[in-house]
Amino acid sequence: MTRPLLAPAKLNLYLHVVGRRSDGYHLLDSLVAFADIGDRLEVSAAATLNLAITGPFAKDLAALDPAQNLVWRAATLLARALGREPGALIMLEKNLPVASGIGGGSSDAAAVLKALAKLWGASFDAPALARFGARLGADVPVCLAGKTSWMGGVGEEIAPAPKLPRAWLVLVNPGKALPTAAVFKARRGPYAAPARFVRAPASAAALAALLKSRGNGLTDAAQELVPEIGAALALLEACPGALIARMSGSGATCFALFAARADAAAAARRLKFQKPGWWVASGRLL
Numbered sequence: 001m002t003r004p005l006l007a008p009a010k011l012n013l014y015l016h017v018v019g020r021r022s023d024g025y026h027l028l029d030s031l032v033a034f035a036d037i038g039d040r041l042e043v044s045a046a047a048t049l050n051l052a053i054t055g056p057f058a059k060d061l062a063a064l065d066p067a068q069n070l071v072w073r074a075a076t077l078l079a080r081a082l083g084r085e086p087g088a089l090i091m092l093e094k095n096l097p098v099a100s101g102i103g104g105g106s107s108d109a110a111a112v113l114k115a116l117a118k119l120w121g122a123s124f125d126a127p128a129l130a131r132f133g134a135r136l137g138a139d140v141p142v143c144l145a146g147k148t149s150w151m152g153g154v155g156e157e158i159a160p161a162p163k164l165p166r167a168w169l170v171l172v173n174p175g176k177a178l179p180t181a182a183v184f185k186a187r188r189g190p191y192a193a194p195a196r197f198v199r200a201p202a203s204a205a206a207l208a209a210l211l212k213s214r215g216n217g218l219t220d221a222a223q224e225l226v227p228e229i230g231a232a233l234a235l236l237e238a239c240p241g242a243l244i245a246r247m248s249g250s251g252a253t254c255f256a257l258f259a260a261r262a263d264a265a266a267a268a269r270r271l272k273f274q275k276p277g278w279w280v281a282s283g284r285l286l
Helices: 070-084 104-119 127-134 140-145 181-187 204-212 219-225 226-236 261-276
Strands: 004-019 027-043 050-055 088-093 149-153 155-160 169-173 240-248 254-258 281-282
Touching: 004 140, 004 204, 004 254, 027 104, 027 169, 027 204, 027 281, 070 088, 070 104, 070 127, 088 104, 104 127, 104 140, 127 140, 127 281, 140 149, 140 155, 181 219, 204 240, 204 254, 204 281, 219 226, 219 240, 226 240, 226 254, 226 261, 254 261, 261 281
Parallel strands: 050 088
Antiparallel strands: 004 027, 027 088, 027 149, 149 155, 169 254, 169 281, 240 254
């Protein structure tokens, strides 16, 4: 059995839609970071492929065909490439909301690719694993990188980004699943320009200042579909110590950055009291 792996929440600190390909897929420019909040996954040898899901959001996956789960698809894809049967027991602790804009399924798929490659004694370099990831979903390559990165193209172009300062955060989801395709379909308006920067920000406040001149080009479309996103952003902005509030990915999860861990923890307690039915978590940027 492999040691438990963290499949961290992915955060789009900014996300610009910069164009559209002839096949209809949108082109992106995004600064992606990861939090120490996430799902947990471990694998062990087995004669056949089995997926056991526990955790607070296991129920949201229970009714789905396991073959449609990104974890299952990642395992079968890797097994086919190795010319072997996909024998493994995969245990997934689902702590992140499903279809919530923080890459839970993609991060799970990235973790299982790494874990099974080790379990099955396969050696893949990073570009080869990234090619596998791209076949599973747009966010999987950056989740395989697992560190602060620039993401471009439709998600397949990954480049190292400047090191980010220590910062804490609070994540909030109003309990509404939001399919990515529906948000892109609802998007209107002009395209934005890429907005990458060269120098690493020296503090959480400096990072927030950079992000304030950037945005998430999917927020308006997502808010039309889930109006609670606007309420989540307003609540986060009102928290003492919040430097910036933003939606991640295609939503509906929103986050705020903080310079102090105590402020983030206090904000999480406040939001859990204000919205007891919502998912709220606090942590730090990895």
